[in-house]
Amino acid sequence: MSLPASLLPTEASPEWLNKGDASWQLIAATLVGLQSVPGLVILYGSIVKKKWAVNSSFMALYAFAAALVVWVGWAFNMSFGEEMFPFLGRPATALDQKSLLGQGFAGFYSSATLVYFQFVFAAITVVLIAGALIGRMDFRAWMIFVPLWLTFSYTIGAFSIWSPKGFLFKAGIMDFAGGYVIHLSSGISGFTAAYWVGPRLAKDRERFPPNNILLTLAGAGLLWMGWSGFNGGAPYAVNIDASLAVLNTHVCTATSLLVWLSLDMFVFKKPSVVGAVQGMITGLVCITPAAGLVQGWAAIIMGLLSGSIPWFTMMVLHKKIKFLKHIDDTLAVFHTHAVAGMLGGILTGIFGEPRLNRLFFGDDTRYIGLAYAMKDGRLTAGFRQIGIQFAGILFILILNVVVTSVICVLVRLVVPLRLSEEKMLVGDDAIHGEDAYAVWGDGETFENSVHSAEQYSHALRGVEMI
Numbered sequence: 001m002s003l004p005a006s007l008l009p010t011e012a013s014p015e016w017l018n019k020g021d022a023s024w025q026l027i028a029a030t031l032v033g034l035q036s037v038p039g040l041v042i043l044y045g046s047i048v049k050k051k052w053a054v055n056s057s058f059m060a061l062y063a064f065a066a067a068l069v070v071w072v073g074w075a076f077n078m079s080f081g082e083e084m085f086p087f088l089g090r091p092a093t094a095l096d097q098k099s100l101l102g103q104g105f106a107g108f109y110s111s112a113t114l115v116y117f118q119f120v121f122a123a124i125t126v127v128l129i130a131g132a133l134i135g136r137m138d139f140r141a142w143m144i145f146v147p148l149w150l151t152f153s154y155t156i157g158a159f160s161i162w163s164p165k166g167f168l169f170k171a172g173i174m175d176f177a178g179g180y181v182i183h184l185s186s187g188i189s190g191f192t193a194a195y196w197v198g199p200r201l202a203k204d205r206e207r208f209p210p211n212n213i214l215l216t217l218a219g220a221g222l223l224w225m226g227w228s229g230f231n232g233g234a235p236y237a238v239n240i241d242a243s244l245a246v247l248n249t250h251v252c253t254a255t256s257l258l259v260w261l262s263l264d265m266f267v268f269k270k271p272s273v274v275g276a277v278q279g280m281i282t283g284l285v286c287i288t289p290a291a292g293l294v295q296g297w298a299a300i301i302m303g304l305l306s307g308s309i310p311w312f313t314m315m316v317l318h319k320k321i322k323f324l325k326h327i328d329d330t331l332a333v334f335h336t337h338a339v340a341g342m343l344g345g346i347l348t349g350i351f352g353e354p355r356l357n358r359l360f361f362g363d364d365t366r367y368i369g370l371a372y373a374m375k376d377g378r379l380t381a382g383f384r385q386i387g388i389q390f391a392g393i394l395f396i397l398i399l400n401v402v403v404t405s406v407i408c409v410l411v412r413l414v415v416p417l418r419l420s421e422e423k424m425l426v427g428d429d430a431i432h433g434e435d436a437y438a439v440w441g442d443g444e445t446f447e448n449s450v451h452s453a454e455q456y457s458h459a460l461r462g463v464e465m466i
Contacts, residue, residue: 014103016103016108017103017109017110018107018108018109018237020238021107021108021109021236021237021238022107022108022110022113024233024237024238024242025107025109025113025114025233025236026116026117027229028228028229028230028232028233029113029116029117029119029120029229029233030120031225031226031228031229031230031233032117032120032121032124032226032229032230033064033120033123034222034226035120035124035222035223035227035230036060036064036120036123036124037061037064038219038222039219039222039226040060040124040127040128040131040223041057041060041061041219042057042216042219042222043215043216043219043220043222043223043277044056044057044059044060044130044131044134044219044331045057045215045219045436046210046211046212046213046214046216046218046219047210047213047216047219047274047277047331048208048210048211048330049135049204049207049208049209049211049427050211050436051427051428052134052135052427053211053428053436053437054428054431054432054435055134055135055139055427055428055431055432056130056135057436059127059130059134059137059139059142060130062142062146063123063126063127063129063130063142063146064123064127066146066147066150067119067122067123067126067146067150068119068123069147070150071094071115071118071119071122072095072115073094073095074091074092074151075091075122075150075151075155076094076115076118076119077089077090077091077092077093077094078090078091078151078155078159079122079154079155079158079159079162079163080105080114080118080159080162080163083163083165086160086165086166086167087156087159087160087166087167088155088159088160089155089159089163089165094111100112100115105164107236107237108237117233121178121230122150122158125154125178125181125182125185125186126146126149126150126154126186128182128183128186128190128333128337129186129189129193129333130142130190131190131330131331131333132190132191132193132194132329132330132331132333132334133193133194133197133330134330134331135200135204135208135330135424136197136199136200136201136204136418136419137197137417137418137419138415138416138417138418138419139431140415141197141412141416141417144414145193145407145408145411148410148411149189149404149407152403152407153185153189153399153403153404153407154185156399156403157185157396157399157400158181161173161175161181162175162181168391168392168395171388171391172364172366172367172384172385172388173388173389173391173392174289174290174293174345174348174349174352174357174361174367174388174389175289175345175348175392176231176234176245176288176290176292176293176348177230177231177233177234177245177288177289177291177292178230178288178289179285179286179288179289179290179341179344179345180341180392180396181396182288182341183285183337183338183340183341183344184337184338184342184393184396184400185396185399185400186333186337186338187333187335187336187337187338187340188334188338188396188400188401189400189403189404190329190333190334191327191329191333191334191338192400192401192404193404193408194327194328194329194330195327196404196405196408196409196412196417197408197417197418198328198417198418199327200328201421201424201425204424208330210274211436211437213274216273216274216277217273220280220281223280223281224253227249227250227253227288228246228249228250230284230288231245231246231249231287231288231291231292232245232246232249234291234292234360235359239359240359241292241356241359242292244291244292244356245291245292247296248287248290248292248294249287249288249291249299251296251299251300252283252287252299252300252302252303252306253280253283253284253287253303254283255283255299255300255302255303255307256280256282256283256286256302256303256306256307257276257279257280257283258279258307259279259303259304259306259307259308259311260276260278260279260280260282260307260308260311261275261276261279263307263308263315264276264311267315278311278332278335278336279307281337281340282307282311282335282336282340283302283303283306283307283340285306285336285341285344286302286303286306286340286341286343286347287299287302287303287306287344288344289341289344289345289348290344290347290348290351290352292356292359293348293351293352293353293356293357293360293369294347294348294351294352294353294356294369295351295356298347298351298353302343302347302351305343305347306340306343309339309340310335310339310340310343313335313339314332314335314336314339318332318335342393345392345393346386346389346390346393348369348389349369349385349386349388349389350369350370350371350386351369352367352368352369352372352385353369353372354367354368354369354372357369365381366381366384366385367385368381368382368385369385370382370383370385370386373385419431
């Protein structure tokens with residue numbers, strides 16, 4: 001029996017191409033892209049003080065654009081290409097028509113699809129770092145930092161953990177969709193960069209109210225829904241594991257949000273919208289390394305823990321530990337991404353279910369969560385898996401502290417990492433010559449605001465006198 005004409009191979013649709021898988025992968029990639037642009041662009045621009053709205057949004061938009069040029073220029077092959085070291089691929093462009101139209105290293109679709117899909121993950125990682133640096137980093141320094149960090153930090157983490165040739169991948173680490181490669185990396189790098197850049201103005205650290213909570217919710221909504229592509233695209237195919245990953249993602253996230261909200265209400269007596277967004281993010285981050293590897297009940301447990309442990313580190317430990325208080329992590333990226341990412345990685349090593357592991361990793365009996373290893377009498381295998389999960393955390397932590405520190409030291413030899421006090425006092429208008437809003441206070445117009453030319457010059461003269 002002959003195939004329908006729509007399924008017959010052609011030059012544009014080779015025999016190896018699965019149109020369903022290819023369609024979903026492109027959609028999933030675009031959903032992840034929308035998490036950054038406009039998702040985090042909106043969230044960053046609205047969750048900050050209004051004088052930082054433009055700068056915060058633009059840091060995200062710039063990073064997204066710069067990441068794509070770096071990615072196709074050399075970083076994709078450093079992350080997934082020919083092995084140069086056990087932790088890094090050989091630099092090469094991803095622009096050649098012959099290779100882009102051929103079958104990719106995973107899935108039944110072209111390399112061009114894989115390049116695009118992996119790009120949006122690389123981009124959102126560096127966009128997340130910006131959240132720790134908002135409100136004081138010199139934009140010129142950010143322009144240099146982004147390509148350097150993607151080149152010398154992200155590629156090493158991605159190759160080591162996700163590339164079939166990477167040493168941690170070969171060791172059997174479980175990171176379904178980026179708990180280590182993306183969230184732990186961005187949380188540690190953001191916190192490290194915040195140390196080198198220095199803090200915001202004291203008045204900004206003391207009071208940094210969101211300028212538009214409704215837009216914060218809109219950005220958060222794009223982030224949450226976009227995670228369907230983030231975790232749902234990880235199996236590289238339209239299959240039952242992808243479906244489970246999507247459902248687990250939303251179950252864990254909803255649980256985490258409700259737990260964080262409940263803790264806020266119990267301790268602070270008010271249901272905080274910003275707190276709920278933080279709980280949403282920690283749930284999304286925690287489930288990411290486990291989404292297609294754990295059962296639904298485990299996703300709920302992970303949500304309970306991701307809504308409470310990062311809350312505790314942010315609301316309690318952060319205020320008690322001098323070192324944490326000293327570093328000005330503007331949007332608490334360390335807690336929402338590093339802590340939640342570490343938590344998710346460890347819990348994946350506990351709750352990874354053997355059959356689900358087989359669906360994702362193939363027929364390799366090494367992959368087993370400790371809970372199931374105890375049940376099956378395979379304690380050695382279970383503890384081995386936990387050990388590898390912790391080894392991955394240690395590797396990513398050291399990598400990002402060292403590389404991020406070196407990059408920051410090198411960048412400040414060229415341009416200042418931190419804005420001048422005068423520019424930080426004014427914000428967007430001093431940095432970009434643009435403002436987010438035409439009306440500034442309670443009916444205060446632009447002409448009467450500090451952002452008008454006359455008032456701006458007066459403000460600068462006042463600062464010089466001080």
